[in-house]
Amino acid sequence: MKYADIERSVRAVLHELPGHVQLVAAAKTRTAGEVRAAIEAGVRIIGYNYVQEAEHIRQEITADVKWHMIGHLQRNKARKALELFDMIETLDSAKLARTIDQINTDTDRVTPILIEVNSGREEAKAGVFPEDAEALVREIAGMQRVRVMGLMTMGPFSDDPEDSRPYFRTTAEVYRDLGRLKLAGVEMRYLSMGMSDSYRVAIEEGANLVRIGTKLFGPRES
Numbered sequence: 001m002k003y004a005d006i007e008r009s010v011r012a013v014l015h016e017l018p019g020h021v022q023l024v025a026a027a028k029t030r031t032a033g034e035v036r037a038a039i040e041a042g043v044r045i046i047g048y049n050y051v052q053e054a055e056h057i058r059q060e061i062t063a064d065v066k067w068h069m070i071g072h073l074q075r076n077k078a079r080k081a082l083e084l085f086d087m088i089e090t091l092d093s094a095k096l097a098r099t100i101d102q103i104n105t106d107t108d109r110v111t112p113i114l115i116e117v118n119s120g121r122e123e124a125k126a127g128v129f130p131e132d133a134e135a136l137v138r139e140i141a142g143m144q145r146v147r148v149m150g151l152m153t154m155g156p157f158s159d160d161p162e163d164s165r166p167y168f169r170t171t172a173e174v175y176r177d178l179g180r181l182k183l184a185g186v187e188m189r190y191l192s193m194g195m196s197d198s199y200r201v202a203i204e205e206g207a208n209l210v211r212i213g214t215k216l217f218g219p220r221e222s
């Protein structure tokens, strides 16, 4: 898409989002120029699915923005990921959390993470089942250099955003339940749900972080 069109789309989405909702620009496959145009129009958080792609684009961006990992993180890429990203939105195992905690002892960094919830209970999808989120949160709560700050979910793919509502609702319930526990070392501050087609439904169900790609940048070339 032309830079001017990206800027227009970003401004329209930012204008539409309620004040308490933050936008993550899901930037996979986009060029540094496209990402820069989005930043120019007000994007403050960039989401990437792959460590290598983020590394490449980050070198080209000088603006002071935040970087979120929104794809599945492999443990052997964790060290690099911790250098590149301000938040990992997709944590779904104690093992990965322990790896991050361990790496951070070298630098004394504390990494904010969201727990990815497999709200559709899909076989092939990453994330923990809703009923397993609490146990994982409790386990990570004891780690000094990993900080749980909320939940993230994708939900099953569908053409109709209304189909996503029950999955968003389930995740929001888990989020609120965990918040009520007031666990030491855990904050339930971010609920990351909703993409280009589904962010309105997600916000109605309580999302305060939405990850949007196509609606800002146009269709991805396959």
Ligand SMILES: *Cc1c(COP(=O)(O)O)cnc(C)c1O
Pocket (backbone or CB within 6 Å): 026, 028, 049, 070, 071, 154, 194, 195, 196, 197, 211, 212, 213, 214, 215
């Ligand atoms: C690509 C992606 C998005 C954004 O999807 P769009 O439909 O392009 O808005 C959101 N979340 C994740 C994890 C993604 O990979």
